[in-house]
Amino acid sequence: MELARYVGTHFLSRFTDAKAFPLLVIGSDRWSYQEVASLGVIQPRACRILSKIAHDLKVRNTKDLYAKSSPYVLAGLEGVGVTTLYVALAAFQAIGLDVDKWYVRGKDQAVRTFDTLKVREQKAKARTMESERKRRRLRSTRQVRESERTAHATH
Secondary structure: OOHHHHHOHHHHHHHHOOOOOOOEEEOOEEEOHHHHHHOOOOOHHHHHHHHHHHHHOOOOOHHHHHHHOOHHHHHOOOOOOHHHHHHHHHHHHHOOOOHHHHHOOOHHHOOOOHHHHHHHHHHHHHHHHHHHHHHHHHHHHHHHHHHHHHHHHHO
16 A cells, blocks of 8 residues: 555655654653654653653653652643653653662652542642732732821821
């Protein structure tokens, strides 16, 4: 079967050429749409999220991402869900890294589902934000009272 004849060479190259049109980029490692699909991943958005994380962490390749991250790191990032975790695990597994060893790395080496980690991180962030909101509220309340006193003193 000559796929290029049916779908066009441009489409075929965008789907299969990891060098020119990568879907997943982790440092120097690049996967095409076709290669990502062979990993069992069907979610392009999660690939793009993981690519951005790898870029932000300035990793050299997938092994470096494996070394510099943990499920706790991913759980603490905005926009990262279980699908993004799956993409990372599939990439690690594809190059022969021990997924189980990576997953238990982190706080107390406790094995939890990613959703549990994510909820815990979101609650911690909410607690932090709540204390920040209270501090801002107190500051703004003091500023209002001080301005009222100043206004009454000048009249």
